[in-house]
Amino acid sequence: MFSKSQSKQLRQEFWTSFGKSFPRKWIRYNTKVKGLSFKFHFDTKTAYVALCFDMAPDKQNAYWDTIKSHKSILESDYFPEIQFEKELQVSEDKILPAVFVSIPSKVSIHNKSTWKTTMEFLNESMIKFEDFYNLYENTVKI
Numbered sequence: 001m002f003s004k005s006q007s008k009q010l011r012q013e014f015w016t017s018f019g020k021s022f023p024r025k026w027i028r029y030n031t032k033v034k035g036l037s038f039k040f041h042f043d044t045k046t047a048y049v050a051l052c053f054d055m056a057p058d059k060q061n062a063y064w065d066t067i068k069s070h071k072s073i074l075e076s077d078y079f080p081e082i083q084f085e086k087e088l089q090v091s092e093d094k095i096l097p098a099v100f101v102s103i104p105s106k107v108s109i110h111n112k113s114t115w116k117t118t119m120e121f122l123n124e125s126m127i128k129f130e131d132f133y134n135l136y137e138n139t140v141k142i
Contacts, residue, residue: 002110007109007110010109010110010112011042011109014042014109014115014118017115017119018040018119018122018123021119021123022119022122022123024123026038026126026130027130027133031133031137032137032141033063033140033141034055035053035054035055035056035059035060036051036052036053036054036055036063037051037052037054038050038051038052038126038129038130038133039051039052039090039098040122040126041090042107042109042118042122043108043109044108044109044110045106045107045108046102046103046107047102047103047107047118047121047122048100048101048102048103048125049100049101049122049125049126049129050088050090050098050099050100051067051098051099051100051129051133052088052090052096052097052098053067053096053097053098054094054096059142060097062142063140063142064086064097066139066140066142067084067099067140068084070132070136070139070140071084073132073136074099074132077132078128078129078131078132079101079125079128081101081104082099082100082101083099083100083101083102084099085097085098085099085100088100101125101129103117103118103121105117
C-alpha cells in the first residue's frame with residue numbers, strides 16, 4: 001500500500017513523465033464548446049481517454065445525442081471498442097456523460113512497469129479523438 005503522499009508523488013511523476021515523453025498541445029478544454037472537454041485518466045485500476053459533457057442538462061442531452069449520432073463513425077474509423085456512458089465517474093465528486101476508450105490490460109499508476117504501455121495508449125487514443133473532433137467539429141457543435 002502507498003500513503004497518500006506517496007500516491008500523489010507517483011501521480012505527479014507519471015504526468016510529468018508523460019508530458020516530457022509526449023510533448024504536445026492537446027485540445028483538452030479548447031473545444032470551443034463550454035463544458036465539452038477531453039480528459040486523460042489513470043489510477044490504480046485503469047486508464048482511459050474520454051470526451052466529457054459537463055454542461056447544463058438540456059445542452060448535455062443535446063450534445064450526447066449528437067455524439068451518439070457519430071457512433072458508427074467512431075467505431076469504424078477510430079475506436080471499435082469505444083464506450084458510451086451516461087454516468088461515468090470522472091472524479092471523486094463528479095459523474096458525467098462521456099464517450100471513452102479504456103486500456104484493455106490491467107494497469108496501475110502505482111506500478112511503474114505499466115507506465116510505458118499506459119503513456120502510449122493515452123497518446124495514441126487522444127490523437128485519434130482529436131483527429132475525429134477536428135474532422136467532425138462542425139457536425140458535433142450545436
